[in-house]
Amino acid sequence: MLKKRSYFHTRSLPYLLILPQILITLTxxxxxxxxxxxxxxxxxxxxGFRTTFVWFDNFVALFTDPLYLKSIVTTLFFSGSVAIVxxxxxxxxxxxxxxxxxxxxxxRTLLIWPYAIAPAISxxxxxxxxxxxxxxxxxxxxxxxxxxxxxxxxSSNAMLMIVMASAWKNISYNFVFFLAGxxxxxxxxxxxxxIDGASPxxxxxxxxxxxxxxxxxxxxxxxxxxxxxxxFGIIHAVTQGGPGGSxxxxxxxxxxxxxxxxxxxxxSAQSVVLMGLIILITVLQFKYxxxxxxxxx
Amino acid sequence: MMVEKTxxxxxxxxxxxxxxxxxxxxxxxxxxxxxxxSIEEVSRVPMSMIPGDQLFNNLSxxxxxxxxxxxxxxxxxxxxxxxxxxxxxxxxxAFSIVYFDYRLRSVAFAAVFCTLMxxxxxxxxxxxxxxxxxxxxxxxxxxxxxxDGIVSWFVGHDIExxxxxxxxxxxxxxxxxxxASATCTFLFRQFFLTIPEELCEAAKMDGASPMTFFWKIxxxxxxxxxxxxxxxxxVYGWNQYLWPLLITTNPKMTTAVIGLHHLLPSPEDPPxxxxxxxxxxxxxxxxxxxxLFMQRWFVxxxxxxxx
Numbered sequence: 001m002l003k004k005r006s007y008f009h010t011r012s013l014p015y016l017l018i019l020p021q022i023l024i025t026l027t028x029x030x031x032x033x034x035x036x037x038x039x040x041x042x043x044x045x046x047x048g049f050r051t052t053f054v055w056f057d058n059f060v061a062l063f064t065d066p067l068y069l070k071s072i073v074t075t076l077f078f079s080g081s082v083a084i085v086x087x088x089x090x091x092x093x094x095x096x097x098x099x100x101x102x103x104x105x106x107x108r109t110l111l112i113w114p115y116a117i118a119p120a121i122s123x124x125x126x127x128x129x130x131x132x133x134x135x136x137x138x139x140x141x142x143x144x145x146x147x148x149x150x151x152x153x154x155s156s157n158a159m160l161m162i163v164m165a166s167a168w169k170n171i172s173y174n175f176v177f178f179l180a181g182x183x184x185x186x187x188x189x190x191x192x193x194x195i196d197g198a199s200p201x202x203x204x205x206x207x208x209x210x211x212x213x214x215x216x217x218x219x220x221x222x223x224x225x226x227x228x229x230x231x232f233g234i235i236h237a238v239t240q241g242g243p244g245g246s247x248x249x250x251x252x253x254x255x256x257x258x259x260x261x262x263x264x265x266x267x268s269a270q271s272v273v274l275m276g277l278i279i280l281i282t283v284l285q286f287k288y289x290x291x292x293x294x295x296x297x
Numbered sequence: 298m299m300v301e302k303t304x305x306x307x308x309x310x311x312x313x314x315x316x317x318x319x320x321x322x323x324x325x326x327x328x329x330x331x332x333x334x335s336i337e338e339v340s341r342v343p344m345s346m347i348p349g350d351q352l353f354n355n356l357s358x359x360x361x362x363x364x365x366x367x368x369x370x371x372x373x374x375x376x377x378x379x380x381x382x383x384x385x386x387x388x389x390x391a392f393s394i395v396y397f398d399y400r401l402r403s404v405a406f407a408a409v410f411c412t413l414m415x416x417x418x419x420x421x422x423x424x425x426x427x428x429x430x431x432x433x434x435x436x437x438x439x440x441x442x443x444x445d446g447i448v449s450w451f452v453g454h455d456i457e458x459x460x461x462x463x464x465x466x467x468x469x470x471x472x473x474x475x476x477a478s479a480t481c482t483f484l485f486r487q488f489f490l491t492i493p494e495e496l497c498e499a500a501k502m503d504g505a506s507p508m509t510f511f512w513k514i515x516x517x518x519x520x521x522x523x524x525x526x527x528x529x530x531x532v533y534g535w536n537q538y539l540w541p542l543l544i545t546t547n548p549k550m551t552t553a554v555i556g557l558h559h560l561l562p563s564p565e566d567p568p569x570x571x572x573x574x575x576x577x578x579x580x581x582x583x584x585x586x587x588x589l590f591m592q593r594w595f596v597x598x599x600x601x602x603x604x
Binding site (some may be wrong): 007008009010011013014015017018020021024025026027028031032033034035036038039053089092093096097099100107108109110111112113114115117118119120121122124125126127128129131133134136137140168171172176177181200205211220225229230231232233236237251254255258259264267269271274275278279 | 303306307321322327333341344386389390394399401405415416420424428476482486530531535538543557558561568577581588589596
């Protein structure tokens with residue numbers, strides 16, 4: 001592990017300096033995480049008087065529950081769609097902005113603001129745009145394309161609405177990263193390929209895209225994490241998991257089963273599943289980052 | 298970068314950028330227009346795209362109806378608390394990990410970095426229980442050791458010791474659990490590792506104490522990184538949703554982003570979308586301003602986080 005060659009030799013000071021971080025981490029991270037894992041192996045009666053240790057029963061119940069399996073499918077579809085839309089738009093806009101020598105800062109300013117907007121507010125803005133009675137986009141869909149649009153009642157419409165709200169919020173984040181990644185690619189490589197007669201699109205796929213792949217990977221991971229967890233605000237403010245559970249993604253289900261349904265065992269088991277998932281993603285990311293260092297170094 | 302001149306591609310580039318900017322900006326533009334209209338105008342189908350003159354009426358109506366004054370204050374306290382808390386805790390933490398050598402250094406490092414990227418959303422229930430009673434762990438240890446029995450035997454009658462200290466409906470409860478994040482510490486550590494060794498050697502040769510070195514050299518050098526993190530963490534704190542939703546039950550303690558959802562018209566109410574949009578504009582303004590005015594630092598900070 002890295003440290004400085006020259007360092008201080010004070011005895012107690014380093015402990016004092018790291019103490020706040022350790023205390024907060026222990027109190028709000030390790031203790032709750034352990035409690036959560038313990039609770040996932042127990043069932044308690046609704047009043048919380050008695051708890052019984054049941055080994056893996058909660059997990060077995062979870063993975064045989066059609067509602068949970070449906071929630072997994074919903075989450076995967078939701079995250080996949082958000083990732084595809086926001087990454088495609090972010091990458092496209094970034095490569096366009098990178099072609100323009102002037103106005104880069106202005107373009108960035110005009111594209112960056114959705115980043116600052118809370119997911120819940122993004123959800124509210126899109127609910128208004130897509131509202132069956134008042135939304136301009138909804139009315140356009142009905143009048144011009146003759147689509148019976150109602151995200152408040154129809155599952156597929158509701159899903160589309162939260163995908164739009166999440167993807168829109170994420171485009172600016174992805175744009176900033178892709179633009180920074182593109183600007184870091186040596187211009188001489190592109191020029192050499194241009195002299196050899198490669199077309200702009202060929203240059204993009206054979207030079208730019210491979211060199212951008214670490215950024216691409218990072219952005220994908222961040223978008224998936226965003227859509228798994230931070231989209232909670234969108235779901236809670238706009239659809240509340242409905243209609244008919246069609247937007248009940250995993251993180252919303254943890255909240256619903258734990259805080260509304262008071263099913264502590266099941267909710268804890270769901271939290272443990274999510275924890276395992278995110279640990280897996282983090283490990284994968286670090287492995288990839290290491291490879292990237294070898295590649296460039 | 299324009300490597301060669303291709304008029305068709307150049308036109309395509311500019312057109313795409315303009316379309317992209319308009320599409321990305323449209324939801325906000327639409328909200329701004331809706332916030333300037335009266336209820337008759339906003340419920341006309343389709344809504345007029347020409348701004349009206351009701352902006353200030355709608356803003357003040359949203360402000361009063363949603364009790365936004367109180368909630369914006371709460372959001373501000375929460376966002377600033379998280380920002381300052383995270384930065385202070387992680388500056389000292391990273392300083393300790395990088396510039397000292399002590400026995401538990403690797404343990405501390407590993408313990409902190411295991412928390413990297415594990416958001417509060419995956420451990421909501423137990424974290425909530427923890428916040429509901431901060432002395433929960435002590436209580437468990439107490440019961441596990443059967444101390445109740447020993448004390449009862451000692452004092453001669455049955456007693457039950459219950460330790461309670463709740464963070465529910467408090468600013469500390471809104472702030473403290475969200476300062477448990479390793480991302481800032483990781484960033485400062487990476488940055489400290491790039492600072493030349495000679496600076497520390499020179500400081501030591503001049504007889505500077507570790508804290509003098511920290512305040513006179515390390516802190517000034519970190520200013521750019523701190524500025525970037527201020528933007529990122531302020532936006533993060535302001536936009537928190539799940540945690541404030543759980544920890545506050547008193548409407549006077551809730552945050553603006555959550556309170557906003559009470560301004561949304563339900564199917565039975567009159568379609569007050571102009572008020573809802575005016576409220577949304579008020580609540581989104583502080584983080585948007587922070588990002589726009591500190592864009593340079595913010596972009597640097599975001600991109601550095603990747604490394």
